[in-house]
Amino acid sequence: MNFIGEIKFLVGAEKRLIDVLDEAQILPLFKSAVKAGIEFAAVVDDKNVPLWTLGPCPPASVVGEENWDARCKLLLEGEPVGAVCLRRGQVNPHGCEMMAHLIGDALNSIMANNLKRMLTTEIHTRVVNQSYDELRESHRQLIESEKKYRDLAENLELRVQERTEELKRAYARLLQQEKMVSVGQLAAGVAHEINNPNGYILSNLNTLRKYVGRMTSMLEYYRGLHEAAGSEKWRELKLDVVLGDVDELLDQSVSGAQKVKQIVSAFKGFSHVDDMGVSAVDINHEIDRTLGVLSGEMPGDTRIIKEFGVLPAFEGNGALLCQVFLNLFRNAFQARSEGLQLIITTEHEDDTLRIRFSDNGPGVPDEIHGRIFEPFFTTRDVGHGTGLGLTIAYDIVNGYGGTIEVENSKKGGAVFLIQLPATGRTDGQVR
């Protein structure tokens, strides 16, 4: 049904009689009336219930319109809301009537004034509150939009930073890729150029050894034919020593050429010119390989201690992994040029391959700890290192879903820890 009793006006809500009159305003009037001889005075509401009274307490029977001698209506906004009622006592009926109207008029104007005051206060408070609310609302909106812009600005900076970072990394990767390609091509070319001549040097040396053997036999045969002169000349030419030396010379030459052959093949293997794709990689082997090409860069008194564990084959690109190790080796070589001791441990635990490079260098200072994998971050003098080595290592490891981190060991020195997911086939265990 249409019952909306709860709804109230915010301004100009309906007032009741008791809202717009109070005892302090009524009593003086009633007192005067009683002094003038009125027996009993009351203000009753629209249901004739007394609200304020003066005089001896009226019997219940008094509460009824017919029991009063004089009444004057009280109007609130034109609506009858009650009345002033009098029992005349010693006052004559006409005088009582007069008095009722006098008091009624006075109360009506008091009510009007009170109502006006209340309405003024109400609207004033309402307007002030509303303005305050509006102010707060606009303040809130301001703060909100400010926050939005601030967020935007902050994010912008962050995003620019991120993008810059990404760009740097992309650039580093590009550089690295290019370098790898050219290194690979170079390696392939050089390997070919060296392998060919080195090949016939080796085979010629072997042939030469055979020939030298034959010539030695011939020389000994001649010496037998001309005992005296032959022995004289033999001694003069120190052929005993020479022939003894020839063997050694040839041995050394062969082993030298073989060494060249080894280095070239290690170089080829390292640059992985033959396979740039993914294959089952033996990490321990790749570390050895990398070490092989670095022998020239390694400070003379370096001690490398390998503590290799049994690792499953790693499904990846050997060339890339060699890059990782190369950069870690170089980093170690630069960390300490004399008396470097580098311990390389590899281990396999559950799903993780762990490779540790622990050096006895000065360690990584705290202030650069967080930046060491950043592109172009280098503590080295210009010309030494691109500042990309560790970034490249980081990127490659990251690309395999692994992590690389650095810590300082308790004994001093840096420990680089690479953790790779053991993706490799477990059947292909390689030592």
Next chain:
Amino acid sequence: MIEFDEWEKRMVLKLVYYGPAMSGKTTNLLMLHDLLQQEGRGDLMVLDTKDDRTIYFDLLPFFLVAPSGLRIKLKVYTVPGQVKHDATRKAVLQRADGVAFIADSQVSETSNNFNSFQNLEKNLGFVGLDIEQVPLVVQFNKRDLDRIVAEEEIRRVWDPSGIPVFMSSALYGTGVLETFVHLADRTYAYVDSRYGLAENHGLDKQMFLAQLVRRKTDHA
């Protein structure tokens, strides 16, 4: 919005005289007060004014009782027209059941009328009322003055809207009752359609208007 308390058998209706500053809203109420008998209405309450300009509002209350015993209070308010009192206008406009827009006929006031009408539309929206729904009449006041917009021009503009327009000269009492009666008429229709004043309370439109508009005999 009609305040209706079925339990208490009370209904409170609210009419608002809106319009630009100095258009004659207060004068309309003063005239209504003068033209109508004391019977059935309260006194005109003119809240604080400053240089005769309304700061809060004016209020002329009416009271009538339907045959069913339903007691109806109808309160007619004016708003302050000055632009700066917008918060007060909003407060007074809350839950209005009908609006009389008092425009100033003077040519110079055209844009003020326009702005004020826009303000009315906006504030009705603000207090959750729809200008299309609220009973509305328009009064062009100060017809006694010289430089005023011609009636044909006004009709040309307003008639298509379907809103009733009245010419008045509130200062001299012309058009004031007409405006009020039409607003009351429209408001009755609106309330009757929702609460069945005639059907449920035996109060038809004639009775409603007769109780509301009791002309003083000396003015008739």
